[in-house]
Amino acid sequence: MTILVTGADGYLGWPTTLRLADQVDERIIAVDNLARREWVEESGSVSATPVEDAEERFAELDGVSFVEGDLTDRDFVLQLLEVYEPETVLHAAAQPSAPYSGINGERALYTQQNNISMTLNLLHGLHEMGLSDSHFIETTTTGIYGAPEFPIPEGGAKMENEGERDDVPFPAMGGSWYHQTKSFNAANMRLAESEFGLNISDVRTAIVYGTETAETNAVGSQTRFDFDYYFGTVVNRFCAQAVAGYPITVYGKGEQRKPMVSLEDTVESLVNLVEQGHDGGDIAVYNQVTRPVAIVELAETIAEVGEEFDLNADVEHFENPRDENEEHKMEMENEAFLDLVGGQQQTLEEGIRDVLGTLVEHEDRITSHEDRFLPGVLTD
Numbered sequence: 001m002t003i004l005v006t007g008a009d010g011y012l013g014w015p016t017t018l019r020l021a022d023q024v025d026e027r028i029i030a031v032d033n034l035a036r037r038e039w040v041e042e043s044g045s046v047s048a049t050p051v052e053d054a055e056e057r058f059a060e061l062d063g064v065s066f067v068e069g070d071l072t073d074r075d076f077v078l079q080l081l082e083v084y085e086p087e088t089v090l091h092a093a094a095q096p097s098a099p100y101s102g103i104n105g106e107r108a109l110y111t112q113q114n115n116i117s118m119t120l121n122l123l124h125g126l127h128e129m130g131l132s133d134s135h136f137i138e139t140t141t142t143g144i145y146g147a148p149e150f151p152i153p154e155g156g157a158k159m160e161n162e163g164e165r166d167d168v169p170f171p172a173m174g175g176s177w178y179h180q181t182k183s184f185n186a187a188n189m190r191l192a193e194s195e196f197g198l199n200i201s202d203v204r205t206a207i208v209y210g211t212e213t214a215e216t217n218a219v220g221s222q223t224r225f226d227f228d229y230y231f232g233t234v235v236n237r238f239c240a241q242a243v244a245g246y247p248i249t250v251y252g253k254g255e256q257r258k259p260m261v262s263l264e265d266t267v268e269s270l271v272n273l274v275e276q277g278h279d280g281g282d283i284a285v286y287n288q289v290t291r292p293v294a295i296v297e298l299a300e301t302i303a304e305v306g307e308e309f310d311l312n313a314d315v316e317h318f319e320n321p322r323d324e325n326e327e328h329k330m331e332m333e334n335e336a337f338l339d340l341v342g343g344q345q346q347t348l349e350e351g352i353r354d355v356l357g358t359l360v361e362h363e364d365r366i367t368s369h370e371d372r373f374l375p376g377v378l379t380d
């Protein structure tokens with residue numbers, strides 16, 4: 001029996017593959033088309049942490065086989081499933097950047113075709129290859145919930161109309177062409193569960209921060225860490241800006257809260273989910289978030305922890321150019337996720353200490369690409 005990990009060369013995929021290799025007995029098939037490396041290069045940036053050649057990094061791992069291939073290619077997916085018959089598919093491959101998907105219609109189309117066809121190919125492939133008992137897990141995103149004024153449920157919601165009530169999946173309120181791909185995938189997973197009887201877990205991942213895990217340290221190969229406008233997520237980009245000596249800019253009051261989770265909690269919960277399996281019932285939905293954090297709290301924590309590394313990061317408030325509620329609370333239920341991970345493993349402060357500790361070692365790589373904090377011209 002095997003575990004198929006897609007997107008295994010990515011930011012989350014690499015440390016998750018390492019922990020799986022350490023903790024489970026099954027063989028791991030790690031798949032990636034290395035597109036993330038090209039997107040970042042195309043935007044003229046680099047990973048702050050040096051990332052070695054993919055063949056090289058996977059060759060050193062016992063029990064892990066790397067397969068380079070494009071999961072939008074249906075024949076490739078069918079072949080993978082036929083040959084390896086995975087008991088679990090952990091699908092973490094995606095074009096995951098909202099700003100990249102919003103550059104123009106071409107990137108929006110690419111992102112939607114890429115992300116939606118991979119999930120469709122895998123869901124249909126499992127059915128067609130007679131692997132309906134396998135466990136299919138996809139990391140979608142908390143972004144598909146939007147920012148409603150009521151507490152966000154973990155999964156569906158109750159809807160009332162003309163005096164009648166029913167359970168409905170939460171509507172697709174993604175705020176970007178990328179986020180909508182995950183809304184679409186969540187809907188397709190629901191359909192695959194009812195049409196094919198597949199065992200599906202939809203893990204709605206929040207904004208992840210962190211650079212290292214015990215396993216990345218043990219093998220001496222850190223996960224990639226992007227800080228540019230297109231691929232640096234907010235916490236990671238703020239930390240890189242602090243290391244490069246930029247003030248941390250907060251729009252308006254900065255009291256709007258965003259859902260966040262550390263790399264450690266993300267990896268640990270995904271590995272636990274693979275090990276635990278699926279109970280054979282309905283789709284399991286996890287809000288993979290430890291807690292929503294206000295942007296101003298985030299900025300102040302970075303400034304405070306930064307002092308331990310002799311960084312003098314100022315927090316500056318600017319008039320908000322965005323039309324958003326600066327006090328949005330973003331309440332989100334996460335009991336199922338907290339059960340899965342066994343309680344929060346790493347606090348925001350610890351996570352930021354990890355990030356800054358790594359980044360100060362690679363300050364030159366950041367400062368030599370600091371113009372990439374802003375949107376720029378893409379080479380293609």
Ligand SMILES: NC(=O)c1ccc[n+]([C@@H]2O[C@H](COP(=O)([O-])OP(=O)(O)OC[C@H]3O[C@@H](n4cnc5c(N)ncnc54)[C@H](O)[C@@H]3O)[C@@H](O)[C@H]2O)c1
Pocket residue numbers: 006007008009010011012013031032033034035036037069070071072091092093094095096114118139140141142205206207208209233
């Ligand atoms: N990092 C976050 O903060 C975050 C937040 C919410 C959701 N997620 C989700 O978690 C997953 C992993 O995200 P990440 O941050 O590690 O992104 P990433 O870009 O670092 O990793 C995704 C990997 O998928 C690969 N890939 C993309 N298209 C492919 C294709 N057609 N065939 C084969 N491989 C392909 C890329 O090369 C990349 O290595 C994604 O599904 C993403 O949407 C991430």
